[in-house]
Amino acid sequence: MNTSSNCLEVRRILGAEPQRRDPALLEHCKVCSACASFMKEMLGLDARLVRALSVDVPEDLEARIVLRTAFRPAHRRTYPWLAAAATVVLAVGVGIAAWQVNVRERNMPLAEAVVQHVMQQPQALLASTTPIDDASVDAVLERVGAKLQGSMGPITYANTFYMHGQMGAQLVMMTPHGAVMLLLLPHIHVDKRMQMDTQGFHCMIEPMGIGSIAIVASASMPMDGMEHHIMSMVQWTT
Amino acid sequence: MPVRQHRFEILARALVPSLYRYAYWLAREKTLAEDLVQETLLRAWRSLDQLRDEAAARQWLITILRREFARELSKRKDTVDIDGLALADSRASLGGDDTDLHDVRRAMQKLAPEYREPLVLQVLMGCSTEEIAEQLELTQATVLTRLFRARNQLREMLGGSAARLGEAIA
Numbered sequence: 478m479n480t481s482s483n484c485l486e487v488r489r490i491l492g493a494e495p496q497r498r499d500p501a502l503l504e505h506c507k508v509c510s511a512c513a514s515f516m517k518e519m520l521g522l523d524a525r526l527v528r529a530l531s532v533d534v535p536e537d538l539e540a541r542i543v544l545r546t547a548f549r550p551a552h553r554r555t556y557p558w559l560a561a562a563a564t565v566v567l568a569v570g571v572g573i574a575a576w577q578v579n580v581r582e583r584n585m586p587l588a589e590a591v592v593q594h595v596m597q598q599p600q601a602l603l604a605s606t607t608p609i610d611d612a613s614v615d616a617v618l619e620r621v622g623a624k625l626q627g628s629m630g631p632i633t634y635a636n637t638f639y640m641h642g643q644m645g646a647q648l649v650m651m652t653p654h655g656a657v658m659l660l661l662l663p664h665i666h667v668d669k670r671m672q673m674d675t676q677g678f679h680c681m682i683e684p685m686g687i688g689s690i691a692i693v694a695s696a697s698m699p700m701d702g703m704e705h706h707i708m709s710m711v712q713w714t715t
Numbered sequence: 716m717p718v719r720q721h722r723f724e725i726l727a728r729a730l731v732p733s734l735y736r737y738a739y740w741l742a743r744e745k746t747l748a749e750d751l752v753q754e755t756l757l758r759a760w761r762s763l764d765q766l767r768d769e770a771a772a773r774q775w776l777i778t779i780l781r782r783e784f785a786r787e788l789s790k791r792k793d794t795v796d797i798d799g800l801a802l803a804d805s806r807a808s809l810g811g812d813d814t815d816l817h818d819v820r821r822a823m824q825k826l827a828p829e830y831r832e833p834l835v836l837q838v839l840m841g842c843s844t845e846e847i848a849e850q851l852e853l854t855q856a857t858v859l860t861r862l863f864r865a866r867n868q869l870r871e872m873l874g875g876s877a878a879r880l881g882e883a884i885a
Contacts, residue, residue, distance in 0.1 A: 489859075489863055493844075529819035532736055535745075538753075543723075546720070546723060546757065
């Protein structure tokens with residue numbers, strides 16, 4: 478490859494595939510300084526392109542996608558309960574959005590804090606679809622001064638969490654329509670039901686005795702009075 | 716964690732960044748790019764069992780994303796000038812005070828879609844000429860020509876020294 482027509486062919490190749498490393502191509506560039514220079518220019522352009530094309534990716538994009546799949550059944554007819562779970566989780570978020578913490582040092586609105594908490598907890602929803610044993614659930618609820626009366630339904634996740642310095646309990650419950658996230662908030666009282674739709678979730682916060690309960694589920698999922706069933710199953714012990 | 720969910724999370728972790736960037740350069744609008752990636756991954760989640768070979772995941776997701784984009788274009792056809800969206804992007808998103816970054820991004824935005832997309836697939840997504848041809852339903856020869864012309868136009872816009880020769884070849 479050392480004729481001018483070969484130069485044109487070499488540059489056509491390098492302009493389309495600068496990373497191509499054919500032996501004949503490399504040989505030609507060894508003896509043709511113009512084509513070697515062209516190769517260098519093309520590789521330099523590609524380096525600038527790689528940098529320019531690498532626009533910033535929204536930090537929470539992956540988490541949001543994973544979270545949404547947790548609320549969305551892969552096969553709706555096979556796992557209808559997953560959609561229900563999503564509905565519950567949404568309801569919690571909505572309710573919380575309307576909350577305001579009544580302690581001055583808590584500078585983040587409660588609603589915002591709850592939604593953020595739910596969005597940052599995909600592992601709670603993805604942990605398992607296998608129900609955990611009743612004793613584990615009871616132990617978590619006992620720590621926040623709560624107990625279940627009767628069977629609420631399969632619970633796949635139970636743990637405590639802190640929000641604005643107050644401990645709450647977080648449960649993921651499987652229903653015939655899907656997973657639902659419940660936040661038991663013994664130290665936060667609301668006067669009436671609050672609801673909010675945000676980021677694909679429906680959140681509901683219900684006053685419950687000394688505290689409140691937040692229910693979060695997929696925005697597309699009807700609650701069908703699920704909150705009444707849930708609230709009838711939970712009781713504060715303190 | 717269920718195996719299926721675990722598999723999906725690995726897939727998302729590996730490919731969401733590059734898919735978002737691809738979607739951005741396809742749509743040239745951040746919000747639309749996010750929507751496209753989310754919808755693509757949710758569709759992938761629903762059909763994950765169809766993915767037999769993890770090595771084919773990238774191509775599979777690109778195919779889904781391109782279909783989603785076509786759907787979106789069809790919906791917006793009569794209401795939004797999609798080509799006008801990119802130019803509305805802020806200077807910050809084009810590279811801010813980094814002059815070279817800004818210049819290259821502006822040049823990329825100005826490339827016609829038929830030249831920009833194969834270049835993004837090659838440079839950003841690491842697709843071979845054969846894979847690009849398959850995605851865009853073109854011959855490999857056409858893909859090579861478009862890749863060459865894309866770089867040639869970029870060189871012209873960026874003041875490359877060999878632009879004229881490239882033009883002569885193309």
